[in-house]
Amino acid sequence: QILSWQPRALYFPQFATAEQCENVVKTAKAWLRPSTLALRKGESEETTKGIRTSSGTFLSAEEDPTGALAEIETKIAKATMMPRSHGEPFNVLRYEIGQKYASHYDAFDPAQYGPQKSQRVASFLLYLTDVEEGGETMFPYENGDNMNIGYDYEQCIGLKVKPRKGDGLLFYSLMVNGTIDPTSLHGSCPVIKGEKWVATKWIRDKTV
Numbered sequence: 777q778i779l780s781w782q783p784r785a786l787y788f789p790q791f792a793t794a795e796q797c798e799n800v801v802k803t804a805k806a807w808l809r810p811s812t813l814a815l816r817k818g819e820s821e822e823t824t825k826g827i828r829t830s831s832g833t834f835l836s837a838e839e840d841p842t843g844a845l846a847e848i849e850t851k852i853a854k855a856t857m858m859p860r861s862h863g864e865p866f867n868v869l870r871y872e873i874g875q876k877y878a879s880h881y882d883a884f885d886p887a888q889y890g891p892q893k894s895q896r897v898a899s900f901l902l903y904l905t906d907v908e909e910g911g912e913t914m915f916p917y918e919n920g921d922n923m924n925i926g927y928d929y930e931q932c933i934g935l936k937v938k939p940r941k942g943d944g945l946l947f948y949s950l951m952v953n954g955t956i957d958p959t960s961l962h963g964s965c966p967v968i969k970g971e972k973w974v975a976t977k978w979i980r981d982k983t984v
Contacts, residue, residue: 783960784948791944797904799842804868807833832869871972879963883949894982903939910968912936917959932965
């Protein structure tokens with residue numbers, strides 16, 4: 777299901793089973809730590825505090841004894857038509873009430889992060905739980921909207937995707953010419969009621 781052309785975003789209802797989602801959550805729970813950020817030049821943990829307030833862990837398919845992540849990874853490769861070897865380990869995240877991720881890009885601008893050996897082409901988000909209220913994935917610059925309003929990276933505006941257990945969201949960070957798509961800016965709205973679990977697979981242009 778096509779959600780948007782700017783950014784290129786597609787939705788996959790019932791991408792994973794309830795059992796697969798529950799197994800991933802169960803496996804990840806023991807490894808959760810406060811989420812971190814890739815820092816740009818001049819940034820520090822102190823200056824970026826509050827941008828990303830979830831907890832999470834990185835898990836490869838091989839580290840999941842239930843086999844759920846391997847099954848999901850294979851399905852993601854088919855959906856994206858990009859080999860499993862191009863995917864980073866899953867980043868499994870938990871957002872509790874009030875937790876969020878301010879708007880950001882998944883691709884790394886070399887001007888801000890330095891030279892990159894490879895680049896993130898696309899991101900696949902698998903929602904592992906329903907969320908009673910809040911927790912939407914948002915794209916504030918959909919169709920080029922809000923780009924000239926002095927957007928402060930905190931507002932939850934634009935295209936919003938509500939988390940539903942087992943559903944998947946695929947979006948592309950790069951345009952077809954290989955440059956970063958400015959409309960791929962996205963974030964996670966604060967959870968208002970309930971708890972949000974999501975597994976993110978970042979897919980690169982080269983083997984990881």
